[in-house]
Amino acid sequence: MTKIGLEIHCQLTKLESKLFCPCKADYREFEPNTNICPVCMGIPGSLPLLNKKAVEKATLIAMALDCKTPNKIAFFRKNYFYPDLPKNFQITQLNAYGNTSIGWEGKISVEDKEIKIRRIQLEEDPGRLIYEGATEKTKLTLVDYNRAGTPLVEIVTEPDFETPHQVREFLNILSDLLENLNVSDPGLEGAMRADANVSIEGGSKVEIKNIGSFHDLEKAVHFEITRQQSLAERKIEIIQETRHWDDGRKITVSARTKEEEAEYRYHLEADIPWVRINDNTKNQLRAQMPESISSKKERYVSKYGITSQVAGILSSDRYFSELFEKANNETNAKDIANMITTDIMGLLDTREKREMSKLEGDHISDLVEYIKSNKITRASAKLALDEVIKNGKQLSEIIEDLDLGHVSDEATLSDIITEVLDEEVKAVEDAKQNPDIVNFLVGKVMQKTHGKADPELTLTLLKKNLGL
Ligand SMILES: [Zn+2]
Structure with a gap:
């Protein structure tokens, strides 16, 4: 052996x-x-x-x-x-x-x-x-x-x-x-x-x-x-x-x-x-001992309903679990955990980047809230994260600076949709036979708005325009 x-x-x-x-x-x-x-x-x-x-x-x-x-x-x-x-x-x-x-x-x-x-x-x-x-x-x-x-x-x-x-x-x-x-x-x-x-x-x-x-x-x-x-x-x-x-x-x-x-x-x-x-x-030392990785993982799963895989990734990393604890406001714990493991870990993948980062817990909880209340799309959220990490500004300020706010104004969206429909004559024809093509048109509207169009509203308006 x-x-x-x-x-x-x-x-x-x-x-x-x-x-x-x-x-x-x-x-x-x-x-x-x-x-x-x-x-x-x-x-x-x-x-x-x-x-x-x-x-x-x-x-x-x-x-x-x-x-x-x-x-x-x-x-x-x-x-x-x-x-x-x-x-x-x-x-x-x-x-x-x-x-x-x-x-x-x-x-x-x-x-x-x-x-x-x-x-x-x-x-x-x-x-x-x-x-x-x-x-x-x-x-x-x-x-x-x-x-x-x-x-x-x-x-x-x-x-x-x-x-x-x-x-x-x-x-x-x-x-x-x-x-x-x-x-x-x-x-x-x-x-x-x-x-x-x-x-x-x-x-x-x-x-x-x-x-x-x-x-x-x-x-x-x-x-x-x-x-x-x-x-x-x-x-x-x-x-x-x-x-x-x-x-x-x-x-x-x-x-x-x-x-x-x-x-x-x-x-x-x-x-x-x-x-x-x-x-x-x-005894004093024992009292100072931080929560172990395994009990942290268990708590994330049982208290917040975070998946075992995400909880495992988060709890085993001191930096990111601390970031999670700071961002966690109890209401959006699961979304916050997902944002950290899917987006933020990739953006802060080296020691140098973490040391330079200006990202605070509040930024993350705010961002999750913005996405949930449809004020910003997920694509724009990534741009905002990039910016927060660099300069640490308030989220509202960054959204204004970069003009990342959701386009959910019906008149503005309708104008853009009319533009797209004029340009994509063939797709418009095909969409009437094949409803899957509508998603292609949604993508075109997204391109024109740099990912800021409200996806649901865009879809509704497009369908209405196409008579679907
Ligand atoms: Zn010495």
């Missing part, structure tokens, strides 16, 4: 500062090696000070993943020598010597399958190595320590996955969950990274590292299963090793044989005192 386990590293991007120093947690805007201080650079004599908010956010994740949570935590030094780690040790956690990390023995459901979470730990991110060219052939490696010390949560699953597809689904669910908890923005480059371990019946465990995206992870796992199966068929031993994903060639390549846990010479980080997380703190 194929067994796949994951090790996910997720940055707590919603925090202000790094895990043990006041440097910015958001290092992405900085010039290389400018978001650093003696603490995150490990200068002798400097002392770490634990970011309390990081402990709280990590505890929230542990709770949301149904983990057991400790009453006190300690930190450990994991010693290793690598250029991305200026201190030569990483401050992390360890489930040993009577200590536990911030969470353990949790679970998460993926397509009716329960994936067990082995542990969650809070640790610091190392710096970043930037290779010039391909990893194996690089002549030059650059080091940027801006990321060193960024708060990171490591989530380790049991090897419960059986297919690459389950892996992908799990990562999507986890990423939505972290976003919903407001602890991380998984869409940011490098904010969520995952390694996988893969083994097939009778073979050793192989770790795959260096995977850039969830999409690539699915491909890497798929490749690795096929590679191992082909070795097994040829009776070649599958050795325990770490392999890298080569993005260019879309294959995994051998990197090194597995280091043993003992080589890290873990020992207690004596510069950080024990941290107590008492029941009171846990």
